[in-house]
Amino acid sequence: MTTTVARASFDFSGTTTVITGGASGIGLSCAEAIARAGGGVIISSSRNPAKTDAALQRLRALAPGVPMSAHPCEVGDEASVAGFFGAIAAGGARVDHLIHSAGVSPNTDFLAQTQAEWDQVHNINATGSFLVTKHAAGLMRHNEPVEGWRGRIVLITSTNGINSNDPVSAHYDSSKAGNNMLVRNAAEALAPLGIVVNGLAPGWINTALNATLPPEVRARESAKIWMQRWAEPGEVATAALHVLTLPYYMAQVLLVDGGYR
Ligand SMILES: NC(=O)c1ccc[n+]([C@@H]2O[C@H](COP(=O)([O-])OP(=O)(O)OC[C@H]3O[C@@H](n4cnc5c(N)ncnc54)[C@H](OP(=O)(O)O)[C@@H]3O)[C@@H](O)[C@H]2O)c1
Secondary structure, X not given: OOOOOOOOOOOOOOOEEEEEXXXXXXXHHHHHHHHHOOOEEEEEOOOOHHHHHHHHHHHXXXXXXXXXXXXXXXXXXXXXXHHHHHHHHHHOOOOOEEEEOOOOOOOOOHHHOOHXXXXXXXXXXXXXXHHHHHHHHHHHOOOOOEOOEOEEEEEEOOHHHOOOOOHHHHXXXXXXXXXXXXXXHHHHHHHHHOEEEEEEEEOOEOOHHHOOOOHHHHHHHHOOEOOOOOEOHHHHHHHHHHHHHOOOOOOOEEEEOOOEO
16 A cells, blocks of 8 residues: 655745754754755854855755855854854845754763863853844844744754753753743744744754764663654754744744654
8 A cells, every 4th residue: 555645845935044053964954945945045154164065065956046155153152143143134135034953962971061061061052042042033123024024933952851861961951941941931022023933842863963872872762762763854854844834833842753752
């Protein structure tokens, strides 16, 4: 018997989406999905210039003639984030959407976590999410409204911020719990400015972020997923495009975890 799965198609033509972490993993898959849907993308550069160049080449091939660019952005540093959005504003693009995907996830036993490592993870994942949201909203608030709204933001959070599963990620889980609450707070603060904010919490996704996960943790976690496999980043990207385009969806965090006990 042949089975079919209905697939949504998206039209992002004439729009610009800013994607932090857009040269890699989930961010790159989101960028590719938007390029396939005809949208322009501005990514934050990878600290590895070859990764940035490869991402831009790929995006330009997917949407010939549609503007694609990259600018440096250290998300935990307000001057750098302001510079990133300043460069985007100077380029004249209207920022319709933000997908904030940049983040880090080191694995360190609880008792071995130092304050320096805890602070670094919170600086990038928690402070970074606040700074990127704030500066994106600073641009979006000046847009002419489209269908009543000036901009839409999706923060890539994590199921770890809802249900911690591992003692090696206390700092990460804490920072991602902060992201999930930031979604709620930013949504309330920015709605009067015409900006929609939602979150997307992935479960286990096959990206470089998990490259150093101990094999016993990978095996233990895989056994908990009801869909019996990890997701590919493209599947998270499809969900992100849904979140960006759902008409009456605000202040929510969508879990994309394949069912997890
Ligand atoms: N993979 C999963 O299973 C999973 C599950 C739940 C949530 N997430 C979340 O999904 C997001 C994307 O992760 P991923 O799996 O796609 O991992 P990834 O492939 O490692 O991508 C992470 C991206 O973040 C960027 N980044 C890291 N630190 C940064 C900083 N200080 N300033 C600016 N950019 C920085 C990296 O840039 P460089 O190229 O310069 O390193 C990279 O582009 C993260 O927020 C992560 O927490 C992932």
